[in-house]
Amino acid sequence: xxxxxxxxxxxxxxxxxxxxxxxxxxxxxxxxxxxxxxxxxxxxxxxxxxxxxxxxxxxxxxxxxxxxxxxxxxxxxxxxxxxxxxxxxxxxxxxxxxxxxxxxxxxxxxxxxxxxxxxxxxxxxxxxxxxxxxxxxxxxxxxxxxxxxxxxxxxxxxxxx
Numbered sequence: 001x002x003x004x005x006x007x008x009x010x011x012x013x014x015x016x017x018x019x020x021x022x023x024x025x026x027x028x029x030x031x032x033x034x035x036x037x038x039x040x041x042x043x044x045x046x047x048x049x050x051x052x053x054x055x056x057x058x059x060x061x062x063x064x065x066x067x068x069x070x071x072x073x074x075x076x077x078x079x080x081x082x083x084x085x086x087x088x089x090x091x092x093x094x095x096x097x098x099x100x101x102x103x104x105x106x107x108x109x110x111x112x113x114x115x116x117x118x119x120x121x122x123x124x125x126x127x128x129x130x131x132x133x134x135x136x137x138x139x140x141x142x143x144x145x146x147x148x149x150x151x152x153x154x155x156x157x158x159x160x161x
Contacts, residue, residue: 004154005103005154005156008156008158010158013158013159013160014156014157014158015098015100015157015158015159016157017155017157019098019100019157019159020100020102020155020156020157021051021053021056021100021155023082023084023098023099023100023157024051024058024082024100024102024155025051025053026084027049027051027082027083027084027100029046029047029048029049029082030046030047030049030058030080030081030082031044031045031046031047031080031081031082032044032045032046032047032060032068032078032079032080033078033079033080033081034068034071034072034075034078035071035074035075035077035078037067037070037071037074043067043068043071045068047060047062048060048122048126049080049122050118050121050122050124050125052121055149055151056151056152057104057149057150057151057152058080058102058104058149058150058152059117059118059121059122059147059148059149059150060118060122060147060148060150061115061118061119061122061145061146061147061148062145062146062148063144063145063146064144064145064146069146072106072108072148073108076105076106076107077103077104077105077106078103078104078105078106078150079101079102079103080101080102080103080104080150081099081100081101081102082099082100083097083098083099084097084098084099084100084159085097085098086098094160095160096159096160096161097158097159097160098157098158098159098160098161099157099158099159100155100156100157100158101155101156101157102150102152102154102155103152103153103154103155103156104150104151104152104153104154105150105151105153106148106149106150107148107149107150107151108146108147108148109146109147109148109149112142114147114149115142115145115146115147116138116142117147118147118148118149119138119141119142119145119147120134120135120138123135123137123138
């Protein structure tokens with residue numbers, strides 16, 4: 001394990017890497033956490049995303065300006081959290097849950113082909129039955145979006161199942 005990351009305190013709750021990666025693949029949305037901005041506050045936001053297990057990378061997009069883009073240009077180190085199934089156990093004052101956190105560096109797509117790849121993965125995940133109109137929509141939107149790739153450097157999964 002990389003010494004950059006703290007070991008999990010409750011090792012008995014650790015999920016296998018394969019299950020953590022499965023949560024990244026199947027999660028509906030996740031929370032992107034960015035470093036502190038000029039105002040001194042950290043910035044975390046829910047986003048739609050796609051995970052490519054062949055590249056061990058996450059993809060997402062945003063508008064060509066805004067706070068998220070400013071943060072990412074200032075600091076490329078991010079974490080990304082996906083929460084899977086949860087169930088509150090009121091009588092035990094606890095919760096069943098599973099989650100995965102990926103840590104990595106963000107790369108901004110520098111070519112239209114890289115943007116298309118990211119957007120295509122999002123269409124395949126969220127609108128698989130609409131890939132043809134998705135291609136047309138993607139081409140129409142290409143100049144209005146910035147696409148990103150998070151190269152996963154470390155992943156940690158935890159659960160109480």
